[in-house]
Amino acid sequence: MSSHVEPAYRYLTPEVCARIEALRSRYPDRRALLMPALWAIQEAHGWVPLEAQTELAAYLGVPPVWVHEVVSFYNMYHERPVGRYLIYVCGNIACSLRGARRLLRYLLDRLGVAERAVTPDGLFTVERVQCIGACERAPVIQVNGEFIGPVDEAQLDDLIATLRAKAREVTP
Numbered sequence: 758m759s760s761h762v763e764p765a766y767r768y769l770t771p772e773v774c775a776r777i778e779a780l781r782s783r784y785p786d787r788r789a790l791l792m793p794a795l796w797a798i799q800e801a802h803g804w805v806p807l808e809a810q811t812e813l814a815a816y817l818g819v820p821p822v823w824v825h826e827v828v829s830f831y832n833m834y835h836e837r838p839v840g841r842y843l844i845y846v847c848g849n850i851a852c853s854l855r856g857a858r859r860l861l862r863y864l865l866d867r868l869g870v871a872e873r874a875v876t877p878d879g880l881f882t883v884e885r886v887q888c889i890g891a892c893e894r895a896p897v898i899q900v901n902g903e904f905i906g907p908v909d910e911a912q913l914d915d916l917i918a919t920l921r922a923k924a925r926e927v928t929p
């Protein structure tokens with residue numbers, strides 16, 4: 758099925774296409790295949806820019822808007838580059854009442870970065886999100902999928918130091 762892949766494709770590399778083809782039998786419906794296919798692209802490239810979405814639509818033979826709807830609905834897909842550690846700060850009501858806005862500001866200032874940007878060392882991206890379903894731990898953050906909360910400024914300092922140290926371990 759991969760014979761129709763154009764060599765000019767930038768994001769649908771042969772490896773990504775192979776992963777998508779392996780998924781086809783489990784997801785015979787092309788719409789259902791979109792999510793795992795997008796995930797394959799993101800794992801390979803770190804994000805799913807519009808160009809990659811267009812390529813996927815062409816590859817699967819679906820309208821580009823189908824792909825874009827999925828990417829823009831789920832915040833697990835990134836339309837811009839993100840740092841190695843993606844920190845979500847919940848900004849919904851329970852967390853806001855317990856200081857989430859202050860913590861978000863603290864984190865951004867501490868890292869010297871704007872919201873949704875990547876720190877110059879490529880390590881961190883911070884983003885305010887809607888309720889992440891752990892209100893009982895408010896104010897709560899999520900770091901690469903792991904919930905941490907309730908958090909305060911001192912814990913954020915520790916977290917940053919720990920993640921920087923971890924990054925040094927894996928990057929000689």
Ligand code: FES
Pocket residue numbers: 847848849850851852853887888889890891892893895897
């Ligand atoms: S309001 Fe923050 S996790 Fe629900």
